[in-house]
Amino acid sequence: MVVQDVLVIGSGIAGLSYALKIANQYPEAKIKIVTKGNEDETNTKYAQGGVAVVTDFIQDSFEKHIEDTLIAGDGSCKLAAVEVVVKEAPERIKEIVDWGVRFDKNPEGLYDLGREGGHTENRIVHHKDITGREIERAMLETIKKITNVEILTHHFVVDLITEHHLGLDLKDEVTCYGAYILDIESQTIIRQLSKVTLLATGGVGHVYKNTTNPIIATGDGIGLAIRAGASVSRMQFIQFHPTAFYSEFDGQLFLISEAVRGFGAKLRTKDGNLFMHKYDEREELASRDILARAIDNEMKLRGDDYVYIDCRHLDQEKFLEHFPNIYKKCKIEGYDMFTELVPVVPASHYLCGGIDADLDGKTSIENLFAVGECSNSGLHGANRLASNSLLEAMVFGHRSAVKSVQLLQKNEFKINNHQFPEWNAEGTQLQDELVLISYFRKQMQAMMSELVGIVRSNSRLIMAQKRIIEIEKMVKEIYDFSVISPKLLELRNLVNVAQLIIEQSIAQQENKGTFYNKDL
DSSP, rough: OEEEEEEEOEEEEHHHHHHHHHHHHHOOOEEEEEEOOOOOOOGGGGGOOOOOOOTTTTTTHHHHHHHHHHHHHHOOOOOOHHEEEEEEEOOEEEEEEHTTOOOOBBBBSOOBBBBOTSSOOOOOEEEEHHHHHHHHHHHHHTTTTTTTTEEEOOOOEEOOOOOGTTTOOSSSSSSSEEEEEETTTEEEEEEEEEEEEOOOOOOOOOGEESSSTTTTTHHHHHHHHHHHOOOOOTOOOOOEEEEEOSSSSSSEEOOOOHHHHTTTOOOEEEEBBBGGGGTTTTTGSSOOOOOOOOOOHHHHHHHHEEEEEEOOOSSHHHHHHOOOHHHHHHHHOOOOOOTTTTTEEEEEEEEEEEEEEEEBOOSSSEEEEEEEEHHHSSTTTOOOOOHHHHHHHHHHHHHHHHHHHHHHHHOOOEEEGOOOOOOOOOOOOOOOOOOOHHHHHHHHHHHHHSSSSSSHHHHHHHHHHHHHHHHHHHHHHHHHHOOOHHHHHHHHHHHHHHHHHHHHHHHOOOOOOOOOOOTT
16 A cells, blocks of 8 residues: 655645645655646646735835735635735745746846735736746746655546545544545546645636636636535635636636736726726726726626727836736737737636635645645635735645644554555446537536626526536536546536535625625
């Protein structure tokens, strides 16, 4: 029986920082990272704006960053989590710089600090408009130099291993003992036992038709946690990014960063009129929830499919210094940002809730940690402050690693007391066609977009609940009798996540942050 010390599910900034810390603090640990795609295909890679951190203690302060986070979270943040993240931020930034991350600097050699919606000071460190990609690059290069870390690409986690797989009737404590993992290339399912397991699987963007998230963001970690019986909460708080590049096609939309509005871009209706002054005194620098609802409302009032972002008045040389890739992408799509208005639309962007985790990343399941967007650390409350997410992953990746090392050194695991079964695929068969999986995925995404979107209502939520129960029943039937495939696993996770979003939206009886029900 091969037992891993640490199993990391996900290869973004949360999983990599956690693995790096354990490898450095406890070199004898055997660490395995699994990811269902390529090692760099993560939510981290697509994070454009940067990392919020106080570096200028003359103009800025921890207190200001804390206050901005609390205001954005609309009274729902966990204060202890906010304080931990903000105050530990400088040390975590120093570490990733030591790992090779290159943040932009000004002529004086200081960080070129940007500002985004909801921030009262310039405090965003960044690498052009591809900060996440730069962080992912540096961390992967660093981790590949460490001999006790193994990365398995194209491996999809099917389920977490718990006492449920021993046939025990559990009433109290549940423990995680690793996971069953599908090797996509060989089509075999591995029983990977592990003393400590981390979920760092990113977001749930593809629950909706349009999202800024990469195609891999299908709520896999949260689906795993739900089925294992972990506490998962605040799933009703979905942040929609106000300015994704408009496309007639569903799927991942290109993100026009928050920092572009921080740089001075304005929003206009299709007939060219400014409108944000009607909704918030901060106008384009209001928080994302306010902007997304304002754009949604203007589109509905006019029957339009999009609004415009206007960059024509901005300093072109400085704009290209900060946003070369955004400019290039818009040019490829047929829009010159210096001479034309660019169409944008809100799109599903970030989950503010998730798997409940304490200040050390521990979940309600023993020996199971959760970090990053799949977790509910309490940092974001009802609405995420821009550029706090990469920071959250670094801070709690560090804290979870410290706690995991303590557990490993105590070595009080019961894993060898049990005989967990190998995966049983008896009675399943290959599907002749995948059309049903695609059909139910599209059905669920359309339903969530139309009934559980930016603005919700009681009647729409009840309708969505009835429909998701029907879809879940049919997906379960397909799953029970089919040979497992990545598309089927993604659908299963998406449906589990959608159910919880709907249930917790119905239970939410107050409009806060990203959650807005017009009947409340």
